[in-house]
Amino acid sequence: MRGLLIALLTAVSSLVAIPAAQAAPPLRTGFELTGKWTTEAEEQAYLRATGLPLTQIGTTAQGRPIQLVRAGTRNARTVVLFICSQHGDEPAGREACLIRMRSLPRTSSVTYLFVPNANPDGRVADTRGNSAGIDINRDHLLLRSEEARAMAAVIRDWQPDVIHDLHEFGPSAPYYVKDVLWLWPRNLNVADGVHDLSESLSRSYVRISVEAAGRTSGVYGIYVDPVTGEPVRQVAGDGQERILRNTGGLKHGMGLLVETNVDNTPAYRVESHLKALDGTQSFVRDNRAGIEAANAASRAVRTGPIYFGGADNQPPDPSDVVAAPCGYVLTGAQYVEVQDELALHGIRSQYLRGGDRIVPVKQEARALVPLLLDARADGPLVSGQPVAQC
Known part of the structure; x- marks a missing residue:
């Protein structure tokens, strides 16, 4: 009898469904869930939910955090930095960064860094500049904004091998008719190896990736005749050292700017940025040795002329090509x-008798020193006294 009862209980229990543990819903951004740009609160909750290392690298004038997210191994030999939406009214890049960071491996031979919201105050206000009206992407030399200062510290401390800067461009019909535009550092003080690999990153990887996905693409800053395809004139994309793609090249990082067309739908723009990110990741996988060699060669440069004008598509005026001095003397007051x-740029100086300082040109930051301290530069930080002997 007891055996029959046990058998009956066993049979009944086999008919009772035992609820399975419910899987956690997949992590999604506010944009993925609603089709609307991720809000500030949604962004912060999402960043915490990824479980990725999250560091506050600065604070905006309005008190918002400027943050750095790391995906991949802490001490990998190759470091890739994504700067997302420096202009607050260009949100698609930020959304692409938030989406991409969660899919990267936690352990990898590459360290991937994200500044997921490079202009938090501007993003909330939907303005190009920050809360003081500063265009952050024109501030990477003088460092007047907390946002640019935070990024300078990241570049100094992490020495990224590749810097990918995500933007969007407005309608300029009929000349800007592409879905995606890209551009490498054009400044003539960028080392040849860094320049050439950056152009390859743009033309042979990002272009290929976005066009394989059915997007049209082209060089940023060049108006093109929509009928003939011929360049009309250059309206942007020059060699100004204060722009991140150029500053990054001067700091030995391969890199580019990528812009998506705001005439397209938000989803199309975000997906276009993701395809461009695919291109950069492929570039890194295929060119590790070349990237490392170009970076090392750039850091080792100690001789050669200094260019105060021109670009890789614009010959400099002869007066803008000068022999580098040994260094620049700053008064004690100038140095203070x-x-x-100077510290944020990783530039070293030496004390002189009487309280003055000399900033030697022959250092790793050689390409930056004259652009910051020479009166002939375009908007120097301060005008130092060039000296022939140190």
């Missing part, structure tokens, strides 16, 4: 004024 900016 700019010492923080």
Whole structure:
């Protein structure tokens, strides 16, 4: 009898469904869930939910955090930095960064860094500049904004091998008719190897990736005749050292700017940025040795002329090509004024008798020193006294 009862209970229990543990819903951004741009609160909740290392690298004038996210191994030999939406009214890049960071491996031979919201105040206000009206992407030399200062510290401390800067461009019909535009550093002080690999990154990887996905693409800053396809004129994309793609090249990083067309739908723009990110990741996988060699060669440059004008598509005026001095002498008062900016750029100086300082040109930051301290530069940080002997 007891055996029959046990058998009956066993049979009944086999008919009772035992609820399975419910799987956690997949992590999604506010944009993925609603089709609307991810809000500030949704962004912060999402960043915490990824479980990725999250560091506050600065604070905006309005008190919002400027943050750095790391995916991949902490001490990998190759470091890739994504700067997302420096202009607050260009949100698609930020959304692409938030989406991409969660899919990267936690352990990898590459360290991937994201500044997921490079202009938090501008993003909330939907403005190009920050809360003070500063265009952050024109501030990477003088470092007047907390946002640019935070990024300078990241570049100094992490020494990224590749810097990918995500933007969007407005309608300029009929000349800007592409879905995606890209551009490498054009500044003539960028080392040849860094320049050439950056152009290859743009033309042979990002272009290929976005066009394989059915997007049209082209060089940023060049108006093109929609009928003939011929360039009409250059309206942007020059060699200004204060722009991140150029500053990054001067700091030995391969890199580019990528812009998506706001005439397209938000989803199309975000997906276009993701395809461009695919191109950069492929570039890194295929060119590790070349990237490492070009980076090392750039850091080792100690001789050669200095260019105060021109670009890789614009010959400099002869007066803008000068022999580099040995260094620049700053008075004690000048040094106090700019010492923080020099430190953020990783520029070293030496004490002189009487309280003055000399900033030698022959150092790893050689390409930056004259652009920051020479009166002939376009908007120097301070005008130092060039000297022939140190």
